[in-house]
Amino acid sequence: MSDAVHVKICGLTDPDNVQAAVAAGARYVGFVFFPKSPRNVTFAQARALALCVPEGVAKVALTVDADDDMLHALTQEVPLDMLQLHGHETPARVTALRQRFGLPVMKAVGVAGPEDLAALDAYGKVADQLLVDAKPSADAMLPGGNGLSFDWRLIAGRRWACPWMLAGGLDAENVAAAIRLTGARQVDVSSGVEIAPGKKDAARINAFISAAQSATNTFPV
Numbered sequence: 001m002s003d004a005v006h007v008k009i010c011g012l013t014d015p016d017n018v019q020a021a022v023a024a025g026a027r028y029v030g031f032v033f034f035p036k037s038p039r040n041v042t043f044a045q046a047r048a049l050a051l052c053v054p055e056g057v058a059k060v061a062l063t064v065d066a067d068d069d070m071l072h073a074l075t076q077e078v079p080l081d082m083l084q085l086h087g088h089e090t091p092a093r094v095t096a097l098r099q100r101f102g103l104p105v106m107k108a109v110g111v112a113g114p115e116d117l118a119a120l121d122a123y124g125k126v127a128d129q130l131l132v133d134a135k136p137s138a139d140a141m142l143p144g145g146n147g148l149s150f151d152w153r154l155i156a157g158r159r160w161a162c163p164w165m166l167a168g169g170l171d172a173e174n175v176a177a178a179i180r181l182t183g184a185r186q187v188d189v190s191s192g193v194e195i196a197p198g199k200k201d202a203a204r205i206n207a208f209i210s211a212a213q214s215a216t217n218t219f220p221v
C-alpha cells in the first residue's frame with residue numbers, strides 16, 4: 001500500500017459528488033443498499049453512479065444482513081469491486097459470500113469497548129478487509145452512518161490479518177488525529193462530509209480527503 005492514506009467516501013447518491021470524490025483522490029466510493037438509510041440507492045441509481053467511476057477507484061456496495069437473492073440481483077445489475085457487510089453476518093457467512101459472489105468482502109465490526117476487539121481478530125482471518133467502526137447504540141436506527149466515533153486508543157497500533165479502514169464520526173477536523181493515534185492507513189466517512197443526512201457536500205469531501213492525505217502516519221507499515 002502506498003504511503004498516502006486511502007479514503008473511502010461512503011453513501012454517495014449523486015453523480016456530482018461521485019465526481020468530486022474521484023477528483024479529490026478517493027480510492028473507494030460506497031453505495032448504500034439499506035432502505036432505512038437516508039443514503040439508500042436503488043440498483044438503477046447505483047448502476048448510473050458506478051458508471052461514472054474510473055478504473056482504480058473501487059466501487060463498494062454496503063449491505064446489511066442481505067440475503068443471497070438480494071446480493072445476486074445487486075451483483076448482476078451494478079458493476080462492483082467490493083461488498084461491505086455492515087450487519088450481523090457471521091465469519092462463516094463472510095467466507096460463503098466471498099466464494100459465492102467472487103468479490104472481496106469488507107466486514108464492518110463495531111467497537112465500543114475492549115470486549116469488542118476479539119471480533120476484529122476473528123473476522124480479520126476470513127475477510128479481505130476490516131472496517132473498524134463505532135458500535136451503534138442499542139436504539140440507533142442505523143447500524144452505521146451515525147456520525148458516532150469510539151475511543152481510538154482501543155485500537156492504537158493494533159494490526160489484523162488483513163488490511164483495515166477506520167470509520168465512525170470522522171470529519172475533516174478530526175481525521176488527522178485519528179490517523180496519528182490509530183495508525184490507520186485507510187479511512188471511511190459518510191456523515192462527516194454531509195450538510196444534512198444523506199446530502200454530501202463537495203467542499204466537505206475535498207476538505208476531508210485533503211486532511212486525510214496530509215496526515216502524518218508515524219506507525220510502521
Ligand SMILES: O=C(O)c1ccccc1N[C@@H]1O[C@H](COP(=O)(O)O)[C@@H](O)[C@H]1O
Nearest residue numbers: 037144145146147148168169189190191
Ligand atoms: O451510511 C449509512 O447510511 C449506513 C447505513 C447502514 C450501515 C452503515 C452505514 N454507513 C457506514 O458507517 C460508516 C460510519 O459512518 P459515519 O462517517 O460515522 O457517518 C460509514 O463510513 C459507512 O461505511
